[in-house]
Amino acid sequence: MKYSLIWSLAILTAGLTACAQPGEGPSDRHADTTMEKTLTAYHWELDRIVDENGAAQASGTLPHGQSGAPMTLAFQAQRLSVTGLCNVLSAAYNTQGDNMRIRQVVSTMRMCPDTALMRHEHAIANRLPDVATWHVAQADNAAQPLTLTLAFSNGGQWVLQGKPTPETRYGSAGEIRFLEVAPQTITCSHPLIPKAQCLNVRAVQYDASGLKTGEGPWHALQGDIEGYHHEPGVRNVLRVKRFVRSDAPADAPDQVYVLDMVVESEHAAGQYSSE
Structure with a gap:
C-alpha cells in the first residue's frame, strides 16, 4: 500500500518549500510561477476519470462523501489536500514545468460504513503518487470553468474543473x-x-x-x-x-x-x- 493512515494536525498543515531545479532559466521560472498561481487559485472538482485505454467514467457515477460533494483537490504551499471522500487525504507535491510529483500521502483515520467509498478512497490514495504531468486549459467559451488534467505514468487521466478558492473570491x-x-x-x-x-x-x-x-x-x-x-x-x-x-x-x-x-x-x- 502506497500511503499510511496518520492523523497529525502538523502534518496536514505543514508546508514544504520547492527548490528551483538545475538548468531553469528566468523565463521558465516565470512561466512556472504563473501556472502555479493558477493551480493554487482554484479548487479542482473531479469531472471524470479516463483510464489508460481512453474509456471515461463520469464523476457522478463514482462514490461521493456524506455531503454529496465531488472529490476536490486543493493545492497550496506545496501541499495537496483531497476532500469529498470519507477521510481527508494530504500529500506533498512539487512541479517543474508540466511535470508533477506527489508523494508522502497521508490520511485521517475515520472509518466509514460505506465500503464502496472506502475502496474508492484507497484507490485514490494509491493513485496519487503515479501522477506524472499536469495541464490547465481554458475552455473556448470564457464562461466555462478552467480544466485541470492530471496525467498518470500509464496514460490514464483525471479531468477536473476549477472553482475559485475563497481567497480568490x-x-x-x-x-x-x-x-x-x-x-x-x-x-x-x-x-x-x-x-x-x-x-x-x-x-x-x-x-x-x-x-x-x-x-x-x-x-x-x-x-x-x-x-x-x-x-x-x-x-x-x-x-x-x-x-x-x-x-x-x-x-x-x-x-x-x-x-x-x-x-x-x-x-x-x-x-x-x-x-
Missing part, C-alpha cells in the same frame, strides 16, 4: 479561527425568515502546541459556514477561515466563514472521531 488570505458547533441549531433573528434556525457556536482557543486554552460564549452564527454540512445531534470543532466582505448585501453578514478542517466530531450518543 474574497481577495484576502482569511483569518484562521476555531469554532465549536453545538449538536442542535437555535432560533435566531433574520430580516427575511421568521423563526430562522442558526448554528449555535463558540470560539475555541488553542496554544502553539495544539492544546485547548479557552472557549468563548455560545452564540448564534449569522449565515452558514461554506463547505460545512451540519448533522443534527453531532458536535463538531471546526477550523475555519474568516473573510470580510466589502460588498455584502444588506440582509447578509459582512463576515464569511469557510470550512478548512473538521478537527473533532462527536455524536450525541458519545461516539467520538477525529478527522
Whole structure:
C-alpha cells in the first residue's frame, strides 16, 4: 500500500518549500510561477476519470462523501489536500514545468460504513503518487470553468474543473479561527425568515502546541459556514477561515466563514472521531 493512515494536525498543515531545479532559466521560472498561481487559485472538482485505454467514467457515477460533494483537490504551499471522500487525504507535491510529483500521502483515520467509498478512497490514495504531468486549459467559451488534467505514468487521466478558492473570491488570505458547533441549531433573528434556525457556536482557543486554552460564549452564527454540512445531534470543532466582505448585501453578514478542517466530531450518543 502506497500511503499510511496518520492523523497529525502538523502534518496536514505543514508546508514544504520547492527548490528551483538545475538548468531553469528566468523565463521558465516565470512561466512556472504563473501556472502555479493558477493551480493554487482554484479548487479542482473531479469531472471524470479516463483510464489508460481512453474509456471515461463520469464523476457522478463514482462514490461521493456524506455531503454529496465531488472529490476536490486543493493545492497550496506545496501541499495537496483531497476532500469529498470519507477521510481527508494530504500529500506533498512539487512541479517543474508540466511535470508533477506527489508523494508522502497521508490520511485521517475515520472509518466509514460505506465500503464502496472506502475502496474508492484507497484507490485514490494509491493513485496519487503515479501522477506524472499536469495541464490547465481554458475552455473556448470564457464562461466555462478552467480544466485541470492530471496525467498518470500509464496514460490514464483525471479531468477536473476549477472553482475559485475563497481567497480568490474574497481577495484576502482569511483569518484562521476555531469554532465549536453545538449538536442542535437555535432560533435566531433574520430580516427575511421568521423563526430562522442558526448554528449555535463558540470560539475555541488553542496554544502553539495544539492544546485547548479557552472557549468563548455560545452564540448564534449569522449565515452558514461554506463547505460545512451540519448533522443534527453531532458536535463538531471546526477550523475555519474568516473573510470580510466589502460588498455584502444588506440582509447578509459582512463576515464569511469557510470550512478548512473538521478537527473533532462527536455524536450525541458519545461516539467520538477525529478527522
